[in-house]
Amino acid sequence: MPDERAASWPESQGQDLQSGADGRARRRAALSPHLKRLQDESIFIFREVVAELRNPVLLYSIGKDSSVLLHLAMRAFYPARPPFPVLHIDTTWKFREMIAFRDETARRLGLELVVHTNEDGIRRGVNPFDHGSSYYTQVMKTEALKQALAKGGYDAAFGGARRDEERSRAKERIFSFRSAAQEWDPKKQRPELWSLYNGRIRDGESIRVFPLSNWTELDVWQYVLAEDIPVVPLYFAAPQPIVERDGQLIVVHDERMRLKPGERPEMRMVRFRSLGCYPLTGAIESRADSLPAIIAEMLGFQTSERMGRLIDRDEASSMERKKREGYF
Amino acid sequence: MADSAAAAVEAGVGQRTGNVFRLPAEAGMLRFLTCGSVDDGKSTLIGRLLFETRALFEDQLAALEHDSRKYGTVGEHIDFALLMDGLEAEREQGITIDVSYRFFATDRRRFIVADTPGHQQYTRNMATGASTADLAVLLVDARKGVVNQTRRHSFIVSLLGIRHVVLVVNKMDLIAFDAERFREIQETYENFATGLGFESLLAIPTSARYGDNVTSASERTPWYEGPTLLAYLETVRIETEPVGQPFRMPVQWVNRPHLDFRGYAGTVASGRVRPDDAIRVLPAGKAAVVSRIVTLDGELAEARAGDAVTLVLAEEMDVSRGDVLAAAGDAAPVSDQFAAHLVWMSETPLIAGRSYLIKAGTKTVGGSITAIKYRINVDTHEHLAAKELHLNDVGVVNLSLASPIAFEPYAKNRNLGSFIVIDRLTNETAAAGTIDFALRRGTNLTWQHLDIDRSARAALNGQKPAILWFTGLSGAGKSTIANLVERKLFAMGRHTYVLDGDNVRHGLNRDLGFTEADRVENIRRVAEVAKLFADAGLIVIASFISPYRADRAMARSGLEEGVFLEVFVDTPIEECQRRDPKGLYAKVAAGKISNFTGVDAPYEAPENPEIRLSTTANSADALADEVLADLRRRGIVG
Ligand SMILES: Nc1nc2c(ncn2[C@@H]2O[C@H](COP(=O)(O)OP(=O)(O)OP(=O)(O)O)[C@@H](O)[C@H]2O)c(=O)[nH]1
Numbered sequence A: 001m002p003d004e005r006a007a008s009w010p011e012s013q014g015q016d017l018q019s020g021a022d023g024r025a026r027r028r029a030a031l032s033p034h035l036k037r038l039q040d041e042s043i044f045i046f047r048e049v050v051a052e053l054r055n056p057v058l059l060y061s062i063g064k065d066s067s068v069l070l071h072l073a074m075r076a077f078y079p080a081r082p083p084f085p086v087l088h089i090d091t092t093w094k095f096r097e098m099i100a101f102r103d104e105t106a107r108r109l110g111l112e113l114v115v116h117t118n119e120d121g122i123r124r125g126v127n128p129f130d131h132g133s134s135y136y137t138q139v140m141k142t143e144a145l146k147q148a149l150a151k152g153g154y155d156a157a158f159g160g161a162r163r164d165e166e167r168s169r170a171k172e173r174i175f176s177f178r179s180a181a182q183e184w185d186p187k188k189q190r191p192e193l194w195s196l197y198n199g200r201i202r203d204g205e206s207i208r209v210f211p212l213s214n215w216t217e218l219d220v221w222q223y224v225l226a227e228d229i230p231v232v233p234l235y236f237a238a239p240q241p242i243v244e245r246d247g248q249l250i251v252v253h254d255e256r257m258r259l260k261p262g263e264r265p266e267m268r269m270v271r272f273r274s275l276g277c278y279p280l281t282g283a284i285e286s287r288a289d290s291l292p293a294i295i296a297e298m299l300g301f302q303t304s305e306r307m308g309r310l311i312d313r314d315e316a317s318s319m320e321r322k323k324r325e326g327y328f
Numbered sequence B: 001m002a003d004s005a006a007a008a009v010e011a012g013v014g015q016r017t018g019n020v021f022r023l024p025a026e027a028g029m030l031r032f033l034t035c036g037s038v039d040d041g042k043s044t045l046i047g048r049l050l051f052e053t054r055a056l057f058e059d060q061l062a063a064l065e066h067d068s069r070k071y072g073t074v075g076e077h078i079d080f081a082l083l084m085d086g087l088e089a090e091r092e093q094g095i096t097i098d099v100s101y102r103f104f105a106t107d108r109r110r111f112i113v114a115d116t117p118g119h120q121q122y123t124r125n126m127a128t129g130a131s132t133a134d135l136a137v138l139l140v141d142a143r144k145g146v147v148n149q150t151r152r153h154s155f156i157v158s159l160l161g162i163r164h165v166v167l168v169v170n171k172m173d174l175i176a177f178d179a180e181r182f183r184e185i186q187e188t189y190e191n192f193a194t195g196l197g198f199e200s201l202l203a204i205p206t207s208a209r210y211g212d213n214v215t216s217a218s219e220r221t222p223w224y225e226g227p228t229l230l231a232y233l234e235t236v237r238i239e240t241e242p243v244g245q246p247f248r249m250p251v252q253w254v255n256r257p258h259l260d261f262r263g264y265a266g267t268v269a270s271g272r273v274r275p276d277d278a279i280r281v282l283p284a285g286k287a288a289v290v291s292r293i294v295t296l297d298g299e300l301a302e303a304r305a306g307d308a309v310t311l312v313l314a315e316e317m318d319v320s321r322g323d324v325l326a327a328a329g330d331a332a333p334v335s336d337q338f339a340a341h342l343v344w345m346s347e348t349p350l351i352a353g354r355s356y357l358i359k360a361g362t363k364t365v366g367g368s369i370t371a372i373k374y375r376i377n378v379d380t381h382e383h384l385a386a387k388e389l390h391l392n393d394v395g396v397v398n399l400s401l402a403s404p405i406a407f408e409p410y411a412k413n414r415n416l417g418s419f420i421v422i423d424r425l426t427n428e429t430a431a432a433g434t435i436d437f438a439l440r441r442g443t444n445l446t447w448q449h450l451d452i453d454r455s456a457r458a459a460l461n462g463q464k465p466a467i468l469w470f471t472g473l474s475g476a477g478k479s480t481i482a483n484l485v486e487r488k489l490f491a492m493g494r495h496t497y498v499l500d501g502d503n504v505r506h507g508l509n510r511d512l513g514f515t516e517a518d519r520v521e522n523i524r525r526v527a528e529v530a531k532l533f534a535d536a537g538l539i540v541i542a543s544f545i546s547p548y549r550a551d552r553a554m555a556r557s558g559l560e561e562g563v564f565l566e567v568f569v570d571t572p573i574e575e576c577q578r579r580d581p582k583g584l585y586a587k588v589a590a591g592k593i594s595n596f597t598g599v600d601a602p603y604e605a606p607e608n609p610e611i612r613l614s615t616t617a618n619s620a621d622a623l624a625d626e627v628l629a630d631l632r633r634r635g636i637v638g
């Protein structure tokens, strides 16, 4: 069924299915009017931030949304390079493939890459196994991010979050104001009219900017295909050593993975829909090894993207709480 | 998921999930909002729509069932509003606070829906959702009919230029699907809406809770022959891009990676542009020719409305952010004075004369509302006299900008006719505005250039002009110190002038009273006079209570760095009351004066004054010497 669907796509990006095993299309077709509009609205957002704020940074999480974000930034400022650095919060629990891809991307695009790790968390040995995903995320991601933003003196940070991901994100502005303590007050958001974004802040305050607010997961993949944007190979199906935990397929990625009694890794064909820290990110069973195959597979998905993220399931409203505290 | 079968029956559909992701036949998408009064069922309706179009994933449905048990307002059943009300506070209170954006697609079309709050307090969030929508779904509770908030939202929808409205008469289940009542509401609304400029207006009877006429035609409304809500949304024709308009592009950012490239990045606001097209750079009006349209994919033969591009001009010229590039043969008008509609969004009321920042297109300039022509009663469309605009008021005003901009009336072009008002101090977005027309054409308007300027006069006088702005409570000692400072400067042979609150009110500002609006105007005039005197080379000493930071910021605005010195005469209120040199505090205490600064009207102390004088620790004479020492340090006097 998915293949029939792909063959009858009404939009131009579906016509180009001559992809190699790496998923990169060989020929670039014109964008559909829908993707073109999303793209150009995002470019507008990038340019507004650079024109109005003093010291922006792009928060690079290495996933597909970040790949699209970077691509849009390259478009927005061409022939100049994006006039801001790219920040990665390294929890030290990312997949090796992600780190390699990150460094390669920064090199390929000529970007200034800033990597930050919460050294205090490392010293205290905070990890996803002993401390639980909630505390671990708070220390190694949220706190780390706040440290890095304060250290860099950044007054604006681009993030790849989309409103379709989760219902508290569906409420957030494109220019999202943060207090000097980097907190979000969802009950006091600035009105945001037309595309007249208000980037005015006082010292210490900042703006988080979400150029992909109006994109859906499907838009992102269609755009990756149409624009031939490189993504981490983990998005494509490959055999991996897997253990099943709480209904999630976890990759036994390195020797730090702690197996519970009775758990035995087993090779399975899997890929990722969303990428994070490997012990906290569930894979899905799949044979989709190219972009068209991924898109065809998506058309049949019955669960949401965030199902694979253990950190979102800790407690009700967990995303909103994390965001109020400064999580992206 | 034991209750899933029950839920599905209640929902009226057999299958709970299908394909969430669709690739619709139509290339474009429809952006719409839901609006109407609180509790009319907006969130429930959209939740229901998402559910029935199978736009929900299994885990989202499971979470919905869980939340319905915890927060639901409908007993055992699924509370679809919880899909939209994504904030904790919203779920706890059972109302929508801020707009929620959701995305869904059917086999025919893609949709972005903004589900907005009905509560009057959050009207600005409704306006946020409406500003990017092409169609409004306006809900009415069938039991209550058209109410105040229905009319307010309709008015804002119309003001923001939405031309297509669906009137959803909801909760029909609670009035036994009474056709008479439906028609009555429809008629009342149609009468109200004449004059709001809607091109299409369709009324649909629904029950969001039970799904009648949402995606499938209801058997309980046999008398209704129109389409279901979804069928209508899938097929309604909306013209989004006005055709045949001349080229305009606000410059967002000057792209200058190296000496050999200078491009102007922006999104085409209307029309189209090609290499070799003749254009004008507004507001200056300079002529230029486009040489290339640069993108990452290579150069383009043409760019059209909506395209984000970078234009290179044939000749190097001075173009900056905020300028508008426009077709040479049909350039946009330029002005600095406008008649405009405003929706006020701040808790702090709008006061005519106060200085704000205005962001229009990519340009942010200082400006003020010179007159509030009237406030609009959104129920009756009546024009009411007003001195202030309060939160959620809609009014018509005169807007004056510090420098001219290129524009179009909002009705002609949303991109060039819209603006926001930003509070200079809090930086909040205080209002949304739409330009109706220019009050005067500013094409030939430039500041009269004079050969003898401030620095020439300053050199002749042997002093740097300055404005010493004394602020503080009544009785703080402003005038006393100001007089001493002037005497000392005079003795040194300096040229000075004192502007004093009481004296000015006898002449220049004789027509002003003590309302907040009049106080603002008082300060504005004094500030302008002070600027002229400083321009004439004088050291101006102004002493005014000037209790509001915004007004002092206005007095400072437009001056070069270092000219305006805020002198805070810092005396505690208790000390002022004890001194009471004019007997005013006694009158206040006796109830003969009200609205008195420091007592029952606010005094906003300066946060970073250039000079702070503490009168409890020092004599007036010593403080005057302190001021002089400061002026020497700053090189204002030698
Ligand atoms: N009987 C009945 N109840 C309904 C219907 N639609 C909504 N309700 C109920 O009305 C209440 C309010 O519904 P919401 O969807 O939250 O209303 P809203 O318009 O989104 O409210 P705000 O966003 O706060 O302005 C809830 O308890 C709903 O279950 C309907 O068609 N029939």
Ligand SMILES: [Mg+2]
Binding pocket: B042, B043, B044, B081, B095, B096, B115, B116, B117, B118
């Ligand atoms: Mg609601």
